[in-house]
Amino acid sequence: MKTEDFDFDLPKDxxxxxxxxxxxxxxxxxxxxxxxxxxxxFVDLPSYLKPGDVMVFNDTQVLKAxxxxxxxxxxxxxxxxxxxxxxxxxxASIRASHAPKVNSKLILKDVIPVTxxxxxxxxxxxxxxxxxxxxxxxxxxxxxxxPPYITRESTEFDESRYQTVYARNPGAVAAPTAGLHFDxxxxxxxxxxxxxxxxxxxxxxxxxxxxxxxxxxEDHVMHSEMFHxxxxxxxxxxxxxxxxxxxxxxxxxxxxxLEACAMQHDGRLVAGHGDTNMFITPxxxxxxxxxxxxxxxxxxxxxxxxxxxxxxxxxxxxxxxHAIDQRYQFFSYGDAMLIERNHEI
Numbered sequence: 001m002k003t004e005d006f007d008f009d010l011p012k013d014x015x016x017x018x019x020x021x022x023x024x025x026x027x028x029x030x031x032x033x034x035x036x037x038x039x040x041x042f043v044d045l046p047s048y049l050k051p052g053d054v055m056v057f058n059d060t061q062v063l064k065a066x067x068x069x070x071x072x073x074x075x076x077x078x079x080x081x082x083x084x085x086x087x088x089x090x091x092a093s094i095r096a097s098h099a100p101k102v103n104s105k106l107i108l109k110d111v112i113p114v115t116x117x118x119x120x121x122x123x124x125x126x127x128x129x130x131x132x133x134x135x136x137x138x139x140x141x142x143x144x145x146x147p148p149y150i151t152r153e154s155t156e157f158d159e160s161r162y163q164t165v166y167a168r169n170p171g172a173v174a175a176p177t178a179g180l181h182f183d184x185x186x187x188x189x190x191x192x193x194x195x196x197x198x199x200x201x202x203x204x205x206x207x208x209x210x211x212x213x214x215x216x217x218e219d220h221v222m223h224s225e226m227f228h229x230x231x232x233x234x235x236x237x238x239x240x241x242x243x244x245x246x247x248x249x250x251x252x253x254x255x256x257x258l259e260a261c262a263m264q265h266d267g268r269l270v271a272g273h274g275d276t277n278m279f280i281t282p283x284x285x286x287x288x289x290x291x292x293x294x295x296x297x298x299x300x301x302x303x304x305x306x307x308x309x310x311x312x313x314x315x316x317x318x319x320x321x322h323a324i325d326q327r328y329q330f331f332s333y334g335d336a337m338l339i340e341r342n343h344e345i
Contacts, residue, residue, distance in 0.1 A: 001282060003212045003220075006308065007299045008320055015149050016333035019161045023183040026335045029323055033340040035315045037322060042181050042336055045293075051194025052245035054236055055293075058176040058253045059199045061167035064142025069108030071100055079108060080145060082123055082173060082205055083226070087133040091123045093206065100124070109141040135170070145173055145206075147332050149298075162332075171203035171226065177295045177332045178251035196245070198236045202227040202257040202276075211300040222277040222302060227257040231271035237288065238269065248291040252303050255289045255310075256280065262287040280306040282313055282345070292339045296323055296330040312342045 020026045028045060030038040049055070065081035078095040085091060094100060106114040106126075113129040128134050144154045144162055154162070164179035166187075191197060207223030214220050237247055237258075249255035260276035261269055267287050279302060292310055297303040308316045319337070328335045 001217050002215060003217055003300050004215075005313070006212075006217075006301070006304050008317070008324075010299065010324065010330060014324065014327060014330050014334075016329040016331060016335075017150055017152060019180065019333040023161075023165070023181055024186050026181050027328055028335065029319065029328060029337045031311060031315065031319055031337065031339045033342060035312065035342070037319055039326060043186070045186065045338065046189050046193055046195075048338060049190065049193060049195050049248070050246075052196075052240060052243055053248060054196045054198055054240045054245055055190065055248045055250055056198045056200060056233065056237070056254045056258065057164070057166060057179055057182075057250045058202050058204075058257070059164070059166050059168050060172040060176060060201050060203050060253075061170040062144065062163055062172045062175050062204075063170055064138045064144055065173040066143040066145040067108040067112070067138075067141065068143075069106055069110070069112070069114075071096065072105045072107075077106055077108075079106070079114075079126070080173065080206060081134075081138070081142075082223075083203070084134050084171065085125070087135075088128050088130050089117070090126050090128065090134055092126050093122055094124055108137075112137050112141060147174065149331055150333070166199070169201045169203075169228075171201070173206050174204040174208050175332065176202070176204060176251040176253045178293050178336060180333070181336050182250075196236050196240065198233040200227065200229045200233055200254060200257050202253040204253055208303065210302075211298060212302060212305075217279075217281055217305060220279060220302070222279045224275045224277040225253075225256075226273070226275055227260065228273045229257060229261055229269065229271055234269045234271045246290045247288055248293060249289045250293050252292070252294055252306050255292055255306070258288045259284075259286060280309050282309045284309045286310065286341060290341050292341070294337055294339065295332065295334050296320065296328060296337060298331065307337075307339065309345075310341055311339045312345050315342070 083091040115127040117125040
């Protein structure tokens with residue numbers, strides 16, 4: 001398939017620049033397996049679940065991964081951490097007028113000494129001065145990395161609202177945005193309904209924002225991301241499958257972790273850690289996930305291709321046009337969509 005097949009025109013004023021007043025006050029577009037949609041509200045989400053269903057959440061926590069500084073030569077740099085490798089080494093992208101050389105020095109925030117160790121593709125391996133750990137440096141001096149389509153600086157307000165209420169494992173540079181709609185109240189309502197809540201961790205990378213730049217989608221290469229699936233989550237899902245419960249992935253990251261694990265183990269879920277650069281496109285056969293809660297995605301993006309694989313290309317195109325016509329808010333701070341998997345594709 002061609003990348004242009006996943007393009008659409010989105011009015012700029014539908015790109016949410018701020019979150020909804022309350023986490024649960026977003027709108028919700030429900031797409032059933034008869035390819036019919038319904039306009040509703042996120043607070044109504046529990047009415048679409050039943051006892052015995054499982055919701056799988058990504059509990060990654062967004063790092064303060066953005067740092068500004070200078071090269072030894074004096075040129076300005078912007079460093080975006082992609083992955084923490086250990087207490088003193090990271091993978092990062094660097095924006096600068098001239099690419100820094102291997103073994104050169106950077107001073108970030110006027111206080112953090114950093115050495116450029118080497119470079120592989122678009123990412124640099126950097127060494128942070130060993131007087132403090134990377135985590136300490138970022139907590140003290142890092143800035144929350146809002147998505148590039150949010151055209152304002154991050155604030156203290158974003159430090160809470162661009163994290164899920166259940167975030168607990170630091171490592172992401174972008175939020176699993178479907179989870180931003182949940183607060184403690186709706187989580188309690190779901191548990192009281194008899195819905196099982198399960199967690200996994202996938203540390204979202206900056207590649208989630210990148211449009212596909214090749215003409216043929218099969219030529220695109222995904223960034224690798226780390227995930228962990230606990231045994232408790234495997235057990236809950238297997239029990240639900242045996243008893244007729246439905247598995248709902250909260251966000252594309254939860255879905256990718258589950259499906260990547262199943263792909264790596266002949267269709268079975270196995271607890272443990274892994275890495276995935278899985279690229280889900282139309283034609284993929286889903287093994288675990290029956291339902292997907294997600295936000296509205298960028299044109300020409302891998303995430304739009306994933307939801308087209310899950311629901312069907314034509315219905316996703318028509319649903320997105322409906323969302324535009326009804327003035328839903330798009331992207332990270334935007335509205336949500338609940339999708340039933342299309343078994344006919």
